[in-house]
Amino acid sequence: MNSTVLEIKNVKKNFKGNEVLKDVNITLKQGFIYALLGANGAGKSTLLKIVTGLLNSDGGKVTIQDINIADNPVAAQKLFSFSSQNSTVDGVLTGYENLHLIAKLRHERNPRKVAESLLEKFDLTEAKDKAVSNYSGGMRRRLDLAMSLVGNPEIIFLDEPTTGLDPKSRQDLWDTIKEMKLQGKTIFLTTQYLEEADYLADQIGFLREGKIVASGTPDEMKRIAGADKLLLVFNRNEDTDIALKLLESYSPEKKDNCEISIDLTEDITTTLNVLNALTTENIELKTFKMITPTLDDVFMTLTRGRK
């Protein structure tokens, strides 16, 4: 079984009476990807700063591999890297120089080799002698990630790693993050993009009003927004009305003139039974589709405060 590498217990933080974090609890296991979601201003960056020792909390405890970050920040900081929202790379230096410098600062035995191998791994070898100010946004973020791997940290904290990237660069970065996980790294990221959390995360936590109000796997989280639905679309309004009566036992909901939605809470045969009933009664369907809630639906449900 994977061991716990990060434990956030009852963490609190207020800024001049503004209680941003009231009681945050998160446990993260080795080799997992955790995505912290929350609306703007929910306190995601504040939590990351506390967890990485950049900010003191007003209560609670953060341990990284059993080391309390508040008591022993130097020892804890050897176990992780933190890539903040603002890129930490130096635009004047080349990609190679940035990596070489950080490898030296982190006392790598062979900083040159570390820099070269990370440039290759992050597909930056060709651009290694260009000043970073000439890099695209995607290349800069890849360099950020490469920098975060110097020193071989156990846990990697990423604050909104793909904000501002185009879809192709985002996908490339997602692939890189997944590869980091395959190599055994534990990753804790914050994101505004629900599809990012859905694609990457093993565990998602939703921060609202200073607490994690919901957490689980992406699929578990989607259940919060309700059941899968079967949407039936008819050609004629009359057919819709007949179908509404026929399917009464499934509690159908009329969505539009020619549309009916049915919650698929019962069992997996519901869809077949509904379609059979319509065929038997010769009610012509234009089309039908299954609708699974997305994390966007969850986000809307939770930010509206229904949970």
Ligand SMILES: Nc1ncnc2c1ncn2[C@@H]1O[C@H](COP(=O)(O)OP(=O)(O)OP(=O)(O)O)[C@@H](O)[C@H]1O
């Ligand atoms: N140093 C500070 N002094 C006073 N208030 C602060 C400070 N840092 C953050 N805050 C406040 O704490 C709240 C949470 O901010 P934080 O940046 O952690 O949110 P966030 O969830 O990361 O938001 P975003 O998604 O917009 O980055 C905000 O109301 C912010 O104004």
